Amino acid sequence: DYSVIFWEISRKRSVHGHIQFVPVQDMAIGNFRKVLDNQIEYDKRFYPESLKVREFGNEDKLDELNEVINNQDYVLFTIYGKEGITKYLIELGNDDDKFFDAQFPRKVVAVLLNLKNRIHWTKCIETKEQESIQKAEFQTNYDKYDIMKNI
Secondary structure, X not given: OEEEEEEEEXXXXXXXXXXXXXXXXXXXXXXXXXXXXXXXXXXXXXXXXXXXXXXXXXXXOHHHHHHHHHHOEEXXXXXXXXXXXXXXXEEEEOXXXXXXXXXXHHHHHHHHOOOHHHOOHHHXXXXXXXXXXXXXXXXXXXXXXXXXXXX
């Protein structure tokens, strides 16, 4: 079985928003918070002040979450799993000069999946042939879910 992790980065000074998602086996998803905390600890050398995480359950304090999302820069991980929805919020504040590594969420997920060699996207580029094979496999596996097929 699989859960899904979404992560988004929102910064006012960015030219675009980032929203990405990855399916993750349920047996790995239980380690997410530990991996997140370890990555924050590891990355302390880059940040003048340590990143702090707030965790939200299905209905926990959504007004507080929305307040940050509407008024600050942030990183948000959202996990849709068999236990429900859990959100992990990292507030970045509103300081445009404050450093934030945009690859941080990717690092967390790569470590979680034991794919450290895929942390930097420029180092895991695939050939057109490899991409074509993956595309064909995806289309074959997705076909039974394609609601547009019978319209």
